[in-house]
Amino acid sequence: QNKTATTKKTKKLKKVTVVLDWTPNTNHTGLFVAKEKGYFKEQGLDVDIISPGETGADQLVASGKADFGVSYQESITQARVQNVPIVSIAAIIQHNTSGFASPVKKGIKSPKDFVGKTYGGWGSPVEKAILKSLMSEENANVNKLNIVNMGDADFFTAVKRDIDFAWIYQGWTGIQAELRGEKLNMIYLTDYSKKLDYYTPVLATNEKMISKNPKIVKAFVAAASKGYNFAIENPKEAASILIKDNPDLDKKLVEKSQEWLASKYKDDADRWGEQKLSVWKNYADFLAENKLLEGNFKPKEAFTNDFLPAK
Amino acid sequence: MKSKNIKGWQPIVVILLFLICWQLSIKIWRIESWLLPGPIAIFKEGMRSTDSLLPHISSTIQLTIIGLLIGSLLGFLIAFLLHLIPGVREAFYPLLILSQNVPIIVLAPLLIIWFGFGVLPKLIIISLVCFFPVTVSALDGFRQTPSELINYMKMAGASKSQVFWKVELPFSLPSIFSGLKISATYSVMGAVISEWLGAKSGIGVYMTLASSSFRTDRVFVSIFIIMFLSMLFFFLIVVIERFTVKWKVKGVKRK
Amino acid sequence: MKSKNIKGWQPIVVILLFLICWQLSIKIWRIESWLLPGPIAIFKEGMRSTDSLLPHISSTIQLTIIGLLIGSLLGFLIAFLLHLIPGVREAFYPLLILSQNVPIIVLAPLLIIWFGFGVLPKLIIISLVCFFPVTVSALDGFRQTPSELINYMKMAGASKSQVFWKVELPFSLPSIFSGLKISATYSVMGAVISEWLGAKSGIGVYMTLASSSFRTDRVFVSIFIIMFLSMLFFFLIVVIERFTVKWKVKGVKRK
Amino acid sequence: MTLQVEQLSMSYSGHQVLDNISLYVNEGEFVSILGPSGSGKSTLFHLIGGLVKPDSGEVKLNGSIINGELGHVSFMPQDHSLLPWRTVLKNIVLSQELKHKPDEKLARDWLKRTGLENYENAYPHELSGGMKQRVSFLRSLLAPQSFMCMDEPFSALDEFTRLEMQQWLLSIWEEQRRSILLVTHNIDEALLMSDRIYLFSDKPAKIKEEIIVPFPRPRKKELLLSDEFTEYKRKIYLALEKE
């Protein structure tokens, strides 16, 4: 009886795809919860979650090949400047949880300690600008920092050798370090510059979806919001749902990360997913100041809160 | 017979030796297991996760076989056309080289946008990897056919296609197999890479998941599987070669 | 002479045609430029950023040349050893195949840990890419040397190494060049990939930066450069082949 | 089938090889060419077979020009040119295969007659030099074309096998009335088999002399010992001797 009811429903379900930014992790928990708990179905959606590996989601979302995707404010800012029609529809995590991490024994406690050290990054000019702004807060000179391109190497590998510190997400790599019992010094971006408190990651869609299928967007965000709220309240269960869907993930890491993230999804906002114009504007201004924005960025068009469920 | 049996064991012995060295150096230099786990740990992890691995393995194998088939047929077909149609060879050869130099990270989004998340874009990537060695080797094989054999056939009135099927193709079989061996070796990695464009299962998926959750042991389990599979495909080609090119002068080289 | 000149133009015509089709289909299907820019836009962007590109190009070229050299020498050396030392061939061949199946994402961290962020790990990666086709083709070439030639040399009292240098090697030169062509084609991509493990400059670096700031046109500029470079290396090998294997029976095949 | 070669000249990268050669082979005629090594006999055959085009002159088969046209004659090359990946039997039927379904029974028959019945499934590399030559001979014998060009077909055979093969060739020729052009170094062979003999000079090859062989057919082995035969032999010998 239950079965027939669901099949009947599936007939009417609208198929949508959501592309993750990378392999599934705790940033995505809400989506998996919404799928597993049937929140998407309640909204009449049949959601296909795809992880694209190296490709990233932005181009797929922008082109309409995927309906939704997981992206970052940094990407969307750069993308929109190049006329890529991608729009952020919800902030997955309210504040920037990334920062510069280093093993405790390197003695890097604040940006001024960067002097004379080696930073491992991926060679982007944005990194240098960010480091510069952090260091200038403490009157340190960025030119005394050695910046090395470490490409695809992961954090733990890199700091074993020539690298002293690198840029990580606390909620994943930081948690992994805790699990390994490695003490890290973490310098959060948000602690030094409000401009760098950008949204990372976010849910995104393309402009066409917004103009042509606002109902679907609304439904999707509603279900996702419900999923993330569930994860906020029941981190344990949410973690087990993520693991159930991705059995090859490391269980301990997911559980611990989930626990840590539970309070960060919504944080101080009055509802999950809320985005502020100032945040979008600040980051773009920061880039512009550093001459890293090749074009015009209109912060208002880059995001919308319109599809978030009412408070 | 006897000496053949012994030969079959040689590579296994070498590999075992290699693994032992590996295990020992891990012990001696105290390399941490998240950096480079020892073969024993890898083996244990492999045993533990056999169940969850099997579907991944079978999906990668399917992808590889189909891709390798398409790729090598395509490679042969291209070689065939470039060889038989006069003038085309010089004109299109550069395009082949170009095809090998489109980075996957650029190709991937385009392929997905054009062909969706299905199996097609993945097969395209594997084929792209596999066709090239076959084409190059086949073309070189065709070109090296002894001219006296071709001359005889021509004088006997063979058409261009008869010369091809009866002389050039049989003559270049060893060369083609040489290309096929290279392709077979690359095919599994090709499949793994292709799985990065949004697959639900496969060794590639398993490996990236393992890697992103810092499970180095599982990453190495995947590598072992990839290696094993590509050896398998390689030796499959070798076996097929043995049965196809069976006229090869063996007796005379006995000393 | 005249017909040769004309031949040189054929591939260029084909490539031009291809570019024209590309430009047209961009127009017709209205493909957005952030997804797939047209060749004209790419060319313009390439012109604009020539100055900033040159250091990247020259660093990649250096890396490629050294890597290709090391890789092909290594490939030849391995083929040489496997061929000449009895029994070693069967034992070590599988290891070669394995070497082609260690994904870069796994190898990279290890290489970095062991060799740092310098040029050495990059050269290791390019060599790893380039040696394999050379080895496989060379081994297959050695094996196909006509037995009557080897038999004559043996009866005349040639040592194993004389047989190798005077018969097997010259005979398999065309085959070795076939492998070298494949290697040359892969070498540039190998260099680009190797740059992803931390380089200060290079096409690979330029491309990832372009890609992360959604400058698809610049990404394609890099691809064009990669393609151009690999064609260059390929034809370099072809030219060397022409000068080395100049005995090849041409006259007889004139018809 | 009649062949006419008219004022053929040919040179390889500057070296003249054939200088104004004219010769003919009538319907059902057996003609031999004798000439020094390296004079250009095989080159002439390549021209007749259409593999290369002459610098000047014409090759006519049944009156129509076949300069550079392939496939009109059955050709037995000087090197055996057997395909190494085909068994003896498959090599023999190759020339038929090109035109129609091969007649393997006939091929087996011939293998038996030429003493190769046990080698039907052997590969060329398992054969002795003379055996390879016989296989190549059978291949051209069974070819569908009725004009045959044979380039030293029996050079690797001992006297007895050679005589036997000559007999087979003669019997086939008499039976099917093919036209045959044969290159040989053996004066006995030329005299025993042909209606006419062309003598080639050294490079560049010219026709030095044309000799009409008067012996009646069928010719028996005993002819070899007759005075008339010796007379002709001496004549040719002297004519060939370098000036």
Place this chain on the structure above:
Amino acid sequence: MTLQVEQLSMSYSGHQVLDNISLYVNEGEFVSILGPSGSGKSTLFHLIGGLVKPDSGEVKLNGSIINGELGHVSFMPQDHSLLPWRTVLKNIVLSQELKHKPDEKLARDWLKRTGLENYENAYPHELSGGMKQRVSFLRSLLAPQSFMCMDEPFSALDEFTRLEMQQWLLSIWEEQRRSILLVTHNIDEALLMSDRIYLFSDKPAKIKEEIIVPFPRPRKKELLLSDEFTEYKRKIYLALEKE
């Protein structure tokens, strides 16, 4: 250099090819082998050269067993086996190169004598059949080993070139007193050149007869026409004729 072959037997995958062959070549002796095509003459040479090992029996050079030992004799193979990527000159000096610095002047001298002076820098594929054979002949002639095994060295040559080559071979042999073992299908050649002749039977090869040739040296062309010569010729002919 003396060669002794003692009770050699050899079979290829079941087929017996040589059946208990015993023969010898004394210091400075010139010995020929005559036998039907496919009987096993080349196989015998491969055994003497050490390329294959006999099933039973021994090959002795100067008294020491050289079964399966390579490099003791200078060998001229039946197919020319020239290296296609070497010019004529470089092919000729190949056999010397293996042991010491090649003497290119000597090689050029010989090219001149054998009428190949213009082909020094030609590649094998540019040569006619007979020219390739001559190059291969020169290569073995210039080899440093003093025992020579030649497998039908003149089969692709016309009578005159053949006679000339025979004279060169004889002169070299007389001058350097090498020991020579020659396979040929030409009875005249065997009689004209050798001290002794072995006649081989058909498969499996046995020694049918050993003929000592009594003609004094140096032998002139005229010998060919003498009655004694014809007598011997007939004798060998009859002995070789199949039973």
